Amino acid sequence: MSIKILGGIARGYPLATPKADSTRPTSVLIKRKLFDWRQHMDEYIFVDLCAGSGAMGYEALSRGSQKVFVNDSMRGAFLTLKDNKANLEKAFKFEPDMITVTNLDAKNWVQKELQYQLPETENVILFFDPPYENHALYFDVLKILKEMNFQGEVWVESDRLKGPKIDLVTGAFQSVIKKVEQGDHFVVVGKLV
Numbered sequence: 111m112s113i114k115i116l117g118g119i120a121r122g123y124p125l126a127t128p129k130a131d132s133t134r135p136t137s138v139l140i141k142r143k144l145f146d147w148r149q150h151m152d153e154y155i156f157v158d159l160c161a162g163s164g165a166m167g168y169e170a171l172s173r174g175s176q177k178v179f180v181n182d183s184m185r186g187a188f189l190t191l192k193d194n195k196a197n198l199e200k201a202f203k204f205e206p207d208m209i210t211v212t213n214l215d216a217k218n219w220v221q222k223e224l225q226y227q228l229p230e231t232e233n234v235i236l237f238f239d240p241p242y243e244n245h246a247l248y249f250d251v252l253k254i255l256k257e258m259n260f261q262g263e264v265w266v267e268s269d270r271l272k273g274p275k276i277d278l279v280t281g282a283f284q285s286v287i288k289k290v291e292q293g294d295h296f297v298v299v300g301k302l303v
Contacts, residue, residue: 252266
């Protein structure tokens with residue numbers, strides 16, 4: 111299975127997906143709604159925290175993001191992220207330092223890498239789409255980001271049936287900028303501080 115980049119310079123380019131069923135891609139309709147709303151990414155650094163194939167991060171890169179960080183704690187996803195990085199760099203001549211691939215637990219990435227890699231966070235978009243069933247991880251990561259005074263936007267994806275409910279996710283934000291919904295899936299975009 112492959113997922114295609116929807117817009118920007120790599121539009122239509124297929125990304126490999128992890129072989130195991132342990133990851134699930136963000137739906138094309140949700141991705142399209144988010145990136146059609148935030149057309150140009152050139153002012154932003156994009157972090158895809160539980161990245162799977164890296165489709166969200168690589169979409170941001172294709173649309174002009176200065177730098178993307180794609181992370182997944184699962185080995186199969188991590189190897190897929192590395193393959194997609196190499197293929198995109200070769201096909202579109204992206205500089206290697208524009209894409210950072212890591213293989214860390216989401217909480218560890220936020221606690222360690224965020225401050226090290228991105229001491230200034232005003233122009234950072236952090237996309238967070240963990241396994242829906244891991245409710246605690248959602249709120250642990252949001253709490254850590256809040257305590258770290260994360261200034262950027264946070265995009266949180268969940269599912270009404272398996273994940274934290276939309277009112278709980280919305281309640282974690284100081285301000286909500288946008289909600290995108292498709293079937294049982296939704297993304298809340300907002301600021302934590």
